[in-house]
Each structure stands twice: as C-alpha cells, then as structure tokens.
Amino acid sequence: MLYSAGSGCYVNTCKSPQVCGASFCSESNPGGNRLSFRQTDRPRESEKDLEITYRFELWMAMRVLVTGGSGLVGKAVERVVKEGEGREGEEWIFLSSKDANLVSAEETRAIFEKHRPTHVIHLAAMVGGLYRNMRQNLDFWRSNIHINDNVLHMSHEFGVEKVVSCLSTCVFPDKTTYPIDETMMHNGAPHNSNYGYAYAKRMIDVHNRALFQQYGRRYTAVIPTNMFGAHDNFNIEDGHVMPGLVHKTYLAKKEGKPLVVWGSGRALRQFIYSVDLARLFIWVLREYNEVEPIITSVSEEDELTVKDAVDAIVEAFEFKGEVIYDTSKSDGQIKKTANNAKLKRYLPDFKFTPFKEAVKETCDWFAANYDMARK
C-alpha cells in the first residue's frame, strides 16, 4: 500500500492530517496495540521531487530504549539481543551517559522525543563503591531520584507501555529476617553506608505503584543479587566481590605475587551471571505483568562461598601462586539469602549458565580487555 504525502495518517485514532514521516506514531489505537510505521528508503527522482512516497508496513513492533546501556547489565542485554533474544522488526537502542544526562529533565525529554520508545529498560544510575557512597549520601539520593523520576515520568508521558527498572538486594532493610523476598523491601531502613542510594532505588518501586494506582501503568522492576560479567567495574576498592577478585587474581598472576582475599572465604552469596540476568530482564519486559518487583537470582541451594568464587577464578586464570585469606578483614554478612520462589514459579525451567563457565568467560574478557576495562 502506498501513501503519498498529504493523505491522512493510517492509524485510525490519529487525527493528523498528514503522514508523520519517519518518526514513530505515538498514538495507540483503541485495541490497545501499538502500530509502528517504518520508512523504507526509496530513491527520489531529484532533490526537488516533492512527491515523496513511503511504503509502510504495519506490525506490532517494540522499540526498546535501554538507559545505562554501556554498563554491566546493558552490555549483557545487548549481547543477548544480538544472539537471538531480539525479534524481527524490533529496535534496541542502547544509551550511555554520553548520549544524555538523565539528571536533566530537558535532556531526558529530548532523548524520548528522538527515539520514541515503546518500552524501556532503565539501568542508568549514579553508582559507586562503598567509600564514595559513604561520603556522598546526599548526591546519591538526589541524582538517582532525579534520574528515575525523569525516566519514569517521560516514559509515562510518551506512552511507553512498559518500563523495567533495576533494583538490588543491597537496598533491602539492614535489620531483617532471611531469606528476603519481594514483599520486604520497605520494612525498615537500609544499611547506613549506602542510605541515599538505597532509598532512591526503593522509590522506583513507589513510583511504579503510584503510576499503576493512578494510570494503570504496569511498570515494574527486577531485584538481582550479586551480578558479575564482562564490562563490569573491576575497581578493587569499590567492594563488589566478583569483579574485585577477578582483578586481584589477574594482577597477582601478572606480578607473580600471592592472591590476598579479604575475609575467611566462608561468606555465602547468590551470584548471577550478567548474561543470565539479561535473559531474565528481557523475559520480564515481555511477559512479567506484575507491578511488584521480582527477585532474579539462583536458588538458596546454589549459594556459593567466596572461596568457591576464588577457586573458579584461580582455575580460569590458571593462577598457580599462593592464595591467602586475610581473616583480619571483615566477611561482611555471612549469609544474606534472597528468596527466588516467585521466579521459580514463573520460570521453573530457567537454566542458569554453569558458574565455572560464566567465570571463565568473565576472566577471559577481562584479560583480553584489561586496558579499556573500567577499574
């Protein structure tokens, strides 16, 4: 079907007197489905050719905007989409802080105007290690509240169907019983050290619920446990277990020194590979309809000790030096199990990448990309 410029918009609820060029039509029709137009390139007879014909194809297609697209999870989503999770006709756009400063409402609006997404995976945040968090609680609170409000509100204004944001088990109450589950997030103050960051993240859930109550929007969030993978921040002082150990082992091997691990190695954690998390993010985006967030984690029986992680990394790097556990350093919490019953109920057959395989891939990536890795 061919439409020439000047004829009305094909979407039956749109009152526009002309076809809206190459941009996505943001009106949704009463059937509740999004119709998408895409302009295919046809050569014009001449620059002065005023009759521009477009060929439009209608299908239900997602245009997904991923904020924080250059980070650990964003890069994993990009990889997983390329390797088959993406579907035909879908468009995936990965933003980084270079593209827009999401702390600014105007810049966020400009990004939404430019890309007109139907869906958003919202990963962007001001993050930092333990010490930076402790020193800049106010900045972590304010910047993240602004980023989140800008993204969630623009999404709502632009008629985005679904936004999936990223929380973390680290925002849960400091004093709590275990295992923790999705209903417990607001049951007490978070740990002092990342107070501002934690509350800002929690308020994503409040904003989602308020959007649902007032407008029926089903924006939601996932709650991962300890993630790891390529493109992580491998800074050792920042305090994330896996990337810190990967970096330390790499250096120990390179410098022919012993590997010194902080703590006894007995602390238990639920590690999740970024690639697995990315697959779950996409499933949540497509299929998970609750507004209440969902914990995305391996089960309790798959908890591993820090020593298990060290052993896997040592094996992956073929590190032959001495491994010393510095027990004068704190283990942090010995066990902080998150309950993944909800995930298991929805996806009983989900297969996580075997830990050693995931660690090997991560270590290989780090060794190959040492110079440009964030550290």
Place this chain on the structure above:
Amino acid sequence: MNGTIEPMRVLVTGGSGLVGRAIEQVVKEEGGEGEEWTFLSSKDANLLSAEETRKMFEKYRPTHVIHLAAMVGGLFRNMRQNLDFWRNNISINDNVLQTAHEFGVVKVVSCLSTCIFPDKTPYPIDETMIHNGPPHDSNFGYAFAKRMIDVQNRTCFKQHGRRYTAVIPTNVFGPHDNFNIDDGHVLPGLIHKTFLAQKEGAALHVWGSGRPLRQFIYSLDLARLFVWVLKEYDEVEPIILSVGEEDELSIKDCADAVVEAMGFTGDYDTTKADGQFKKTASNAKLRKYLPGFRFTPFKEAIKETCDWFVANYDIARK
C-alpha cells in the same frame, strides 16, 4: 570579639495554611527582636519549579526556613492521585531543601505527620519507627514523599553537616484550617457540620470517620513548639509534637466540646462514633526537652476555633 550577629530571617513556606497562620500569630504576639519573618503562599511562588524557588531565596535570603508547603488533600483525592501526591511533594521538598542548602540556610524545619507512619506497627509509635514498614495504602504517595524529607535531612547531614530537621505533629486543629466536610479532617469537619446543623435547625449526626486519631494539638501550641524547634532543637532525627497519651480524646469528647462551644441545642447522636481503638504516638522525647510546656486546654482551644469559624465563615476554606 566582633559583636555582629546576623539577624534571623525566617522564610515560612505554606505560610497561609493552618500551621503557617498560627506561627504568624505567635510570632506577632511573642516574636523576638530583630527577627524578620516572611510568610509565603502559593501565590508568591510555585515551589514545584526549581527556578521560582530559587528566586524566592534570592529575594529573601533567609537564614532559617520553616517548610510547611505541600500538596495535601483528603482521603479520596489521595487514593485517586497517588502519583501526583508523590511527585509534586518530592519536587517541592527537593526544591526547598536543596535551595536552602545552596543558600547556606542554617536551619530548615519541615513538617511530617503521624499519618505517614507504617500501617502495620506496634503502639505507641515513636520517632525511630517512621521507616519500619510501608504506610497505609490510601495515601502512600503522599506518605513516602513526606518520609523522604527525613531521608534528605539525614543525607544532607552526613554529607554536609547540615542540621535540617522535621517535626511530627499528631492531629492539628485551629483557625484557618480546611473545614471541608468530605475532604478535611475530623475536628474541622465536626465544627462545620455543627455550624450547619445549628443554622438549619437540623440534628447533628456524628459518625465514624474511619480515622482513629486520638491526640489533638492546637495549632497555636504547635506553632510555639515549631519556633522552639527552629531555635533550640539540634537533632536531625525528627520530633513528635503531641499531647501525652493521658490526654487522648475520643470523637465523642470532640463532639461534646464543639457542641458546647457553639451552643448547639439540637439533637446530636454519637452512638455511631468511633469506638475505643487507640493509635497512640509517644511524646516522650518532647517531654524530655520541655518538661514544663503547657498545652492550651482543649475546650479553650475548641472555643477559639469555633468562634473563628463562625466569624469567618465566608472566607474559610471549605
């Protein structure tokens, strides 16, 4: 020693509301020398806008702020517009608190409420319990936004050493309240209903409000305490401002006091009034700081409020 002390310039946001007007009256009657008090209302600035907020601070250059401005509403509006209550109040509060910090304001005292406490909680509630669970579903947007004032105060203290704080009143009443029967709170609603019943020669029906709040504080008493907090209370953790548990009142007590104050002689029936269920807030911290503080006797406060309402019926918010 250089003897110049900067005079106190206090900016009061939400200055035309129930608490703002009470502070204005208290300051007039008991005000300190050399202090400058400015009472803002929404006509002066839209605090939802960062630029307008900044202009206010540039104009008045306050040394202190009492922050009362908020988007408030009754039960039904809250239930329908949780998003607006969340977003607007977060914006107002961030604009005021952040601009105050940037302008070097020495002290900001904001206004919380016992209605933002966790829905499921043991009683009596105290200042340490604000964040111990989600608030009631009906006004969670408003409640979380208010709670985040405390979060912003604490993080501002951690990062910059600012001692901004907040007060937590229980049920406030007084002149210049919102006397809307559907939207307003129990006591002003009762006053308005009694006034109408008297005017129309009808019976007064007092029935359950669904809100078992039991500690009432007269706006003028609250205003005096606000000024004390502004000048003397140094903690960042908020403080509950309330009468003690022993001075709790039932709706029947309120109805009796209002009826007496207005000289209502018609029929009134309190058999359907809320029962004995309590929701006590602990004022132990306040009693520790101000053991000698005297609250205005309830009947006297009710009389003053009713007299004001009758005299100002036309302009009263309702």
